Amino acid sequence: MIYLDNHATTPCDPRVAQQMMPWLVEHFGNPHSTSHEMGRQAKSAMDAALASVASQLAVAADAVLITSGATESNNLAIDGVCRHPRQRRRHVVTSTIEHPAVLDVVARLEKDGFRVTRVPVHPQDHPLAGQIDLEPLAAAVDDDTALVSVHWANNEIGVIQPMSQIAALAHQAGALVHSDATQAVGRIAVDLQRVDVDLISASAHKFYGPKGVGLLTTAGGVPRRRVRLKPMIVGGGQQRNLRSGTMAPANVIALATALDLAVAESSQVARRVGELQLRLWDGLQQGIDGICLNGPTLESSMRLEGNLNCRLPGIEGESWMAACSEVAFSSGSACSSVDAKPSHVLTGLGLSESEARRSVRFGIGKFNTSEQIDRAIEILVAGYRSLA
């Protein structure tokens, strides 16, 4: 199997798994039971890992919350800000192409009486294809806007959003800014001293860490705005009462190790996966007449390296996938491929339902090789020809 679905998840780097292991098996103390040495040992290792995560994102150590992943972080950020008892504002702004872990939270707020604006993105034929349209965004934010939530990078078409400009518009209206940075953290620079976003969500399994651990930052760099969050999970009062439950030192250490490695290796990995992305695209274009790219051009700095989303002439993405079972890729996001609806990201780009159904996503990762890409091209082209 050739794995080309690294936006859905990445394999855990063996160096990360190795760092985790002793904290599962040998040093298993509860980091909140600090009345004895085993608890204190777990706590101090976990605190060091938290400090390292905070410094990689350029936030204070007390501004990082550990969660079960980006879905929980997005829920806590959006519901937490909007449903806080002292929140007076009743309007939320987001984009049309967010992950369901944002869109569904916002839709639930709407049902509960919040006003929601979903700002469109530039269409496929625009030079800024996939980026949020800043004009309707500026028109939407007002003194009733509690939160603007826009993802840093998209999981289907890899488009990177202009977060500094989005944040400036939101802050002018006194709103807080959340960004689902799940596809960005570990792939591109996310420095909250430079980009003034108040809350970001991320997930370790997207940058070669384990599944089931993520983070939410609860304050940006400078200036540090007041973020009041209503907790979703209550209990023992861990994590400053914002997310109760015994913390897992092994997971936090894995998250920190994965992030350290991802940041240290990011330019080298970006260069390699960028080359493989072009190799794949060249091979597909040579083998399949009329195949088109969805989202920004591959040369654009607005697109994540390693992401390829393309549209086939005449054949549905699902059929192509079935004909190429030795290659793991997807016909949308991991989540939207569960239901039969065409991708809202692609229809948000202005593609028709039929065009969206004829589209697939590849995500190239750091463990892929040029030999794998060449073999994948052979399989994909042969699979397409068997259907066309």
Ligand SMILES: Cc1ncc(COP(=O)(O)O)c(C=O)c1O
């Ligand atoms: C942009 C984005 N947000 C949120 C999620 C959900 O992340 P998790 O699996 O950590 O809950 C994903 C994963 O597919 C994603 O790509």
